[in-house]
Amino acid sequence: LAKTTQPISMDSYEGQEVNITCSHNNIATNDYITWYQQFPSQGPRFIIQGYKTKVTNEVASLFIPADRKSSTLSLPRVSLSDTAVYYCLVGVRNTPLVFGKGTRLSVIA
């Protein structure tokens, strides 16, 4: 399984754009990159998934450079309700899904 490295925590003010970067140097050719969000005492929730370049949905964007050794989750104009832990996963097909410690995002008013 590709190992991922994320910052342990980040702080942001409301209304700012937040970018969380995940490093995955040994990503395999067929691996996808998936991000989940978890609020306290709840199960994680899928945010976005991508393979290369850029993917955008109604809540976030995912930027993946050509070498795919890292990816960046971008949250536009965060609010207090975006305070959560964000997990980056790599290599989701035919493998048990392993979650690291994630990035704890705190949004400040």
Place this chain on the structure above:
Amino acid sequence: DGGITQSPKYLFRKEGQNVTLSCEQNLNHDAMYWYRQDPGQGLRLIYYSQIVNDFQKGDIAEGYSVSREKKESFPLTVTSAQKNPTAFYLCASRTSYATNEKLFFGSGTQLSVL
């Protein structure tokens, strides 16, 4: 509504007691998973099942057991051999093991030791 239902939300275990956590899904998913989460930590995989009547150990299976007799059900038993069972337990599923599709999670069970 389709989804995953975990019960109970809170569970207390006495010393030497086995307890069973329920996980039911009506999403018609083949693959199901059990994770354990300790405070401030990530999720660790206990067991997973690719299909009915099949399951494999994850990273921390010792002290736990599972069954998969029905597609929609994947109960987890925390046995007395698990010496530190206090944690938040999460069940998840997805369409199949051989897919990139997203995981759906239940709302979790908080297990505590009396």
